[in-house]
Amino acid sequence: MDVLTAIQSRRSIRLYSAKPIEEDKLNLVLEAARRAPSANNRQSWKFIVVKDEAIRTKLAEAAGGQLFIAHAPVILVACGTEPESIMTCGQYRYTVDLSVATAFMLLEAREQGLGTCWLGRFDEKGVKDILGIPEQVRVVAITPLGYPAETPDERPRKKLEDIVCFDRYQ
Numbered sequence: 001m002d003v004l005t006a007i008q009s010r011r012s013i014r015l016y017s018a019k020p021i022e023e024d025k026l027n028l029v030l031e032a033a034r035r036a037p038s039a040n041n042r043q044s045w046k047f048i049v050v051k052d053e054a055i056r057t058k059l060a061e062a063a064g065g066q067l068f069i070a071h072a073p074v075i076l077v078a079c080g081t082e083p084e085s086i087m088t089c090g091q092y093r094y095t096v097d098l099s100v101a102t103a104f105m106l107l108e109a110r111e112q113g114l115g116t117c118w119l120g121r122f123d124e125k126g127v128k129d130i131l132g133i134p135e136q137v138r139v140v141a142i143t144p145l146g147y148p149a150e151t152p153d154e155r156p157r158k159k160l161e162d163i164v165c166f167d168r169y170q
């Protein structure tokens, strides 16, 4: 599958099969995060792979009761380990770095026939307590990972001409 095909065919999956994920597939998804670019190549990140069912259920509760995530055999939690650093452009480095790495994981998961769903709705403190994440570390994104048990339709996207302009902002 080429990259654009993976991008075009990826969907947020909210219904998962209980089928376990092969370790080599899981490792390829994590490898995609490891290979992601980061500001100054600092790679100030940690990816927690949650397989334990009881912990998955607790995470689902901390994610505003989005219980579907507990049905996936794995939940990935993407953490920024140096959240204080701000780039010259004014953006926090860790939010950008972790978003890139998470996006790479979503696409590699698609390549492997696995489903994901980026979660931004979660109680960070609750998640940190459940997983023993140190106070100074920030949780940027969470996604379930597993074989899809649904094939959602494509969600609408704005037209290219509505979001792209040339030479100056219009």
Ligand SMILES: Cc1cc2nc3c(=O)[nH]c(=O)nc-3n(C[C@H](O)[C@H](O)[C@H](O)COP(=O)(O)O)c2cc1C
Residues within 6 Å of the ligand: 010, 011, 012, 013, 014, 066, 117, 118, 119, 120, 121, 122, 152, 155
């Ligand atoms: C930053 C971010 C946060 C999101 N948070 C949630 C979430 O908490 N729960 C959820 O079910 N989907 C969440 N989504 C998934 C979006 O709803 C989804 O990507 C969007 O509707 C487009 O659908 P698609 O991913 O199938 O193309 C999130 C996506 C992003 C990028």
